[in-house]
Amino acid sequence: MESLEPATVVLQIVDVTLTDDDRDRIVQKFWDDLMQLEITPRATITALPQTEPAVARWGLEVHLAEPDQMVTWVKDMSERLDVTPAEIRLTCTIDRLRVQTQTDSPEQLLAMIPALRAILPAPQLLQARAQLYAQRGGEITPVERANLELLRHDLEFSPEAMEAIIQKALGPYGDRQAKLDKYREVLSAEIERQPIPLDNTTHLELRRLYQVLGLSQADVEPINQEYIARIKAEATHLQEQEKAARAQQETQRQAEVTQQQVVVRQEYAELYRQEYAAAIAHTPYPTDFDRGRLKQACADWQLDPEVVRAIEREVTDQQYGPIDSAMQLKYHRLRDLLWKTQWEAADQETERLILSAVSRDMQPIDAGTLAKFHCVDLQTLEALWSRYSRGRFGFIAQHRIFVQQAVQGGDFLAAIGWKSALSIGGVDVLTLRKAYRDLQFTLEAPIGHLPTWRWGATTLEGEYALDEGVVERIFHDVIEKCWPKLRSQRVTEVREGVMDAER
Amino acid sequence: MLSAELATGLTELDALLRQEDWLTADAVTLEIMLNGVQRQEVGWLERPAIAQFPCELLHQIDQRWLFYSSHRFGFSTQLKIYREEVDRSAFAFSAQAGWTLPLSRPFRFFKFYDRLTFSLDAPRGHLPALWFWEMPWPQSLLVGGWGTGRGAGFGDPGLFDALMLRLERCQHL
Numbered sequence: 001m002e003s004l005e006p007a008t009v010v011l012q013i014v015d016v017t018l019t020d021d022d023r024d025r026i027v028q029k030f031w032d033d034l035m036q037l038e039i040t041p042r043a044t045i046t047a048l049p050q051t052e053p054a055v056a057r058w059g060l061e062v063h064l065a066e067p068d069q070m071v072t073w074v075k076d077m078s079e080r081l082d083v084t085p086a087e088i089r090l091t092c093t094i095d096r097l098r099v100q101t102q103t104d105s106p107e108q109l110l111a112m113i114p115a116l117r118a119i120l121p122a123p124q125l126l127q128a129r130a131q132l133y134a135q136r137g138g139e140i141t142p143v144e145r146a147n148l149e150l151l152r153h154d155l156e157f158s159p160e161a162m163e164a165i166i167q168k169a170l171g172p173y174g175d176r177q178a179k180l181d182k183y184r185e186v187l188s189a190e191i192e193r194q195p196i197p198l199d200n201t202t203h204l205e206l207r208r209l210y211q212v213l214g215l216s217q218a219d220v221e222p223i224n225q226e227y228i229a230r231i232k233a234e235a236t237h238l239q240e241q242e243k244a245a246r247a248q249q250e251t252q253r254q255a256e257v258t259q260q261q262v263v264v265r266q267e268y269a270e271l272y273r274q275e276y277a278a279a280i281a282h283t284p285y286p287t288d289f290d291r292g293r294l295k296q297a298c299a300d301w302q303l304d305p306e307v308v309r310a311i312e313r314e315v316t317d318q319q320y321g322p323i324d325s326a327m328q329l330k331y332h333r334l335r336d337l338l339w340k341t342q343w344e345a346a347d348q349e350t351e352r353l354i355l356s357a358v359s360r361d362m363q364p365i366d367a368g369t370l371a372k373f374h375c376v377d378l379q380t381l382e383a384l385w386s387r388y389s390r391g392r393f394g395f396i397a398q399h400r401i402f403v404q405q406a407v408q409g410g411d412f413l414a415a416i417g418w419k420s421a422l423s424i425g426g427v428d429v430l431t432l433r434k435a436y437r438d439l440q441f442t443l444e445a446p447i448g449h450l451p452t453w454r455w456g457a458t459t460l461e462g463e464y465a466l467d468e469g470v471v472e473r474i475f476h477d478v479i480e481k482c483w484p485k486l487r488s489q490r491v492t493e494v495r496e497g498v499m500d501a502e503r
Numbered sequence: 504m505l506s507a508e509l510a511t512g513l514t515e516l517d518a519l520l521r522q523e524d525w526l527t528a529d530a531v532t533l534e535i536m537l538n539g540v541q542r543q544e545v546g547w548l549e550r551p552a553i554a555q556f557p558c559e560l561l562h563q564i565d566q567r568w569l570f571y572s573s574h575r576f577g578f579s580t581q582l583k584i585y586r587e588e589v590d591r592s593a594f595a596f597s598a599q600a601g602w603t604l605p606l607s608r609p610f611r612f613f614k615f616y617d618r619l620t621f622s623l624d625a626p627r628g629h630l631p632a633l634w635f636w637e638m639p640w641p642q643s644l645l646v647g648g649w650g651t652g653r654g655a656g657f658g659d660p661g662l663f664d665a666l667m668l669r670l671e672r673c674q675h676l
Binding site: 351352355356361362363364437457458459460461462 | 550551553554555557558590591592593660661662663664665668672673675676
């Protein structure tokens with residue numbers, strides 16, 4: 001910016017007719033009036049002392065920072081002169097140019113204005129004013145432009161030249177918005193360039209930037225806030241992402257821990273399985289010692305009671321035979337009795353199971369009712385009986401004898417030992433059905449001897465055994481229904497037997 | 504649920520047992536039992552009927568005998584002896600319960616019904632007995648009697664066992 005020389009205006013009261021006091025009063029009046037002028041704050045006024053006692057030259061010296069204000073000044077003093085007549089000498093100096101007039105006529109004082117304008121440095125004035133405006137708000141407002149226009153007119157300056165001055169004053173960024181945009185752009189670039197927060201040097205440079213652009217702290221604050229908010233939002237977003245990532249990691253870790261726990265539990269469950277299997281290897285009833293040990297293991301390994309029960313059930317089933325039921329029947333007691341080889345009690349228990357499942361009021365049943373006994377349960381009975389008798393007892397053993405006798409034309413009831421025969425010379429002359437008490441509840445009994453069919457008996461005395469018709473129905477309708485393979489075996493064997501007999 | 508008729512019979516049995524009128528109580532017991540299996544016309548019990556005898560009724564009768572005789576009489580007492588003391592032998596039971604003539608060994612003739620003991624002095628399991636004694640004369644002849652019920656006959660282990668078996672099965676309910 002080009003510096004502007006201040007203007008100096010010297011006002012002197014030169015009226016010789018006035019007394020010293022009057023001059024003093026008039027100077028004082030000018031002083032007061034000048035002090036009231038709006039432009040005064042930008043001027044410095046000093047009272048001129050009487051330098052030469054012979055010639056009274058009372059007056060004021062005024063320094064104006066804005067030389068063009070001389071014109072306003074002169075107009076003002078012309079009015080003052082109109083009110084307070086006095087001969088004055090006014091000397092206006094700019095740089096090295098001087099205009100002087102001595103008069104007591106307000107009109108003559110006004111007449112010096114064109115001369116004053118002639119010495120005013122027009123480009124500098126306009127430039128100074130334009131720069132002042134541009135500095136104030138970053139742009140030239142309409143009212144500012146109007147004032148500039150008036151000033152130009154006063155100074156008789158060309159519009160094109162003034163436009164050039166305004167453009168220069170505004171700098172490369174024409175209006176306020178462009179400056180704000182520039183500031184925003186620079187700020188944005190700085191934020192992109194370096195980590196947040198911005199360092200002190202950058203802050204200082206940014207301040208210099210907006211000052212040079214003619215913007216104030218208040219102007220750029222919204223932009224700063226905008227960026228701070230954006231940065232905060234980004235930071236929050238990053239934090240959230242990080243948090244989410246941490247949460248995911250935590251979840252994964254938990255899952256791994258859980259997985260590990262599952263593995264550990266499975267290992268303990270496996271150990272318990274082995275322990276329990278060892279404890280019941282020779283007896284379904286673990287010793288008190290083993291029982292205590294197993295209980296302790298459950299507690300130590302924190303095994304779920306449900307899991308423990310399932311394991312014990314599974315291991316027991318493995319070692320002592322499964323006891324599945326489709327009719328909610330409990331075969332534990334039967335299994336125990338068979339394991340203890342208490343054949344008679346086991347036989348009674350078998351009857352109890354069958355009757356409680358299919359009989360009404362525990363009445364004895366016939367083959368038709370027995371057919372309602374579920375195959376799963378019939379197979380469980382068969383499996384338990386044959387398991388503990390090594391295939392000697394059970395429905396399949398009985399079926400085998402039944403087929404054998406059918407082929408040989410023998411008596412099934414006699415073959416399985418439910419009838420006693422009195423034979424002479426190898427020929428049965430008399431067969432009697434045995435009472436239940438006369439049956440053989442040992443492993444030495446004939447194949448198929450047990451389980452008995454007491455579930456069909458009204459009494460276990462005398463007429464215990466059933467007639468042949470019932471026998472056939474039991475095998476055809478019940479046993480072979482649950483083991484279809486037995487039917488085809490029987491049909492084949494009987495046919496071959498007949499053919500053998502014919503041959 | 505028991506019918507009103509059976510309930511009345513049981514109430515009557517209650518009263519008789521409370522008065523310790525064992526003889527009449529035994530007769531009423533048979534009446535109730537025949538009523539329970541619709542054999543009032545037939546007048547006696549046989550194995551198929553016993554095998555299907557309603558468990559609830561059997562239990563009701565049994566409980567009353569047990570209660571008023573302090574377990575000296577009643578089907579459960581008979582079953583206990585039969586199962587635990589005589590190895591399920593009806594003959595052995597009859598001897599122990601005082602149903603047979605003590606001097607009749609080896610034949611073990613049954614006493615005539617009116618020679619049974621109708622007091623708490625009777626052996627354990629002595630009563631109820633009429634359900635076992637009552638039979639028509641052809642049946643009586645068949646078991647060696649004189650056509651006047653079980654008396655003087657050789658006994659019928661099947662029938663006695665049938666009731667014991669029935670009671671056993673009912674106990675599983």
